[in-house]
Amino acid sequence: MLVALLCVGLGSIAVAGEPITTLRAGALESNSPAPAMAKPINSDIREIRNFPEQPPTIPHNIRGYQIDLNTNKCLSCHSRKAVGQSQAPMVSVTHFMDRDGQVLSAVTPRRYFCTQCHVPQHDIKPLVENEFIDADDLTNK
Amino acid sequence: MIAKIVAYWQLLNRPARHLSLALLTTGGFFAGVIFWGGFNTALELTNTETFCISCHEMRENVFVELKETIHYTNRSGVRATCPDCHVPHNWTDKIARKMAASKEVWGKLFGTISTREKFQSKRLELAQNEWARFKANDSLECRNCHAFESMDITLQSPRAADNHTRLLGTGEKTCIDCHKGIAHQLPDMSNVEGWH
Numbered sequence: 001m002l003v004a005l006l007c008v009g010l011g012s013i014a015v016a017g018e019p020i021t022t023l024r025a026g027a028l029e030s031n032s033p034a035p036a037m038a039k040p041i042n043s044d045i046r047e048i049r050n051f052p053e054q055p056p057t058i059p060h061n062i063r064g065y066q067i068d069l070n071t072n073k074c075l076s077c078h079s080r081k082a083v084g085q086s087q088a089p090m091v092s093v094t095h096f097m098d099r100d101g102q103v104l105s106a107v108t109p110r111r112y113f114c115t116q117c118h119v120p121q122h123d124i125k126p127l128v129e130n131e132f133i134d135a136d137d138l139t140n141k
Numbered sequence: 142m143i144a145k146i147v148a149y150w151q152l153l154n155r156p157a158r159h160l161s162l163a164l165l166t167t168g169g170f171f172a173g174v175i176f177w178g179g180f181n182t183a184l185e186l187t188n189t190e191t192f193c194i195s196c197h198e199m200r201e202n203v204f205v206e207l208k209e210t211i212h213y214t215n216r217s218g219v220r221a222t223c224p225d226c227h228v229p230h231n232w233t234d235k236i237a238r239k240m241a242a243s244k245e246v247w248g249k250l251f252g253t254i255s256t257r258e259k260f261q262s263k264r265l266e267l268a269q270n271e272w273a274r275f276k277a278n279d280s281l282e283c284r285n286c287h288a289f290e291s292m293d294i295t296l297q298s299p300r301a302a303d304n305h306t307r308l309l310g311t312g313e314k315t316c317i318d319c320h321k322g323i324a325h326q327l328p329d330m331s332n333v334e335g336w337h
Contacts, residue, residue: 042298043298043299044298044299044300060298060300061298063211064209064210064211064323066322066326066327069329070326070327070328070329070330071322071327071328071329071330071331071336071337072337073322073327075336075337076319076335076336076337079337081335082335085308085335086304087303087304088300106337107337
């Protein structure tokens with residue numbers, strides 16, 4: 001989410017023709033040191049969504065979670081049947097709908113790959129200021 | 142033939158004529174030490190990661206997958222090697238597992254999983270063997286390091302603390318019930334209970 005917003009932010013800067021500060025620390029021909037690896041947020045606290053359709057972010061570490069043709073690790077807690085034991089939020093009913101809005105008995109293939117939309121968050125300082133305004137705040141202005 | 146066996150038995154059964162009792166007992170003792178030591182050394186030699194990945198079946202499939210996981214790569218430098226999880230540490234169980242492993246020698250000789258494709262098609266069966274073993278011994282190999290009694294659940298994430306207290310602490314579940322595929326990739330799980 002944050003990364004997506006950053007990309008949008010950077011894009012708009014370029015369009016506006018404002019000076020772009022490079023992320024490169026040293027000279028062009030030298031290799032600058034890699035930034036430190038950020039820690040994934042593992043608070044298990046649900047974050048608010050910035051707009052109603054926003055896919056909720058993942059408030060826990062998902063290192064090594066297998067999501068492929070063989071299996072989907074996320075669904076071992078978030079599937080309809082698993083939530084009784086895991087007490088995790090169930091995937092919403094929209095994930096059971098095919099493209100015609102027909103509700104199926106299982107998650108549809110087009111919604112199977114969780115991390116296409118849902119992403120964990122990392123504890124990092126944003127590179128550029130985030131000027132996103134929540135829709136509610138916008139209408140109250 | 143039978144007469145030969147009887148004669149041989151009588152030879153073995155007769156007290157020694159020229160060797161002293163002291164030589165036989167101390168000699169037997171030291172021979173026993175050497176034999177036992179040799180046996181255990183050879184056994185431990187087959188109980189190492191180096192030995193496991195000396196075969197391409199292990200080195201190019203499961204070992205590659207292990208390397209990316211927390212049990213191989215982590216901040217504290219504690220690393221689980223193959224036998225830590227796949228061979229019981231208790232001696233009698235270890236010997237039982239080692240005898241069962243003779244089937245794996247058979248598999249190696251006849252190339253049961255000699256290619257990636259063969260391995261993939263047999264993977265579910267192999268995984269199920271391991272899950273059954275972990276389930277039967279209450280995830281003993283996990284608990285050699287991760288004892289529930291030693292967990293400080295206040296340091297765990299709320300989700301982990303809740304699940305461990307509710308399911309593991311009550312004995313309702315054992316480690317492998319939830320933590321399948323933490324060290325290797327999972328096979329097609331569509332027929333495995335609780336998986337998708």
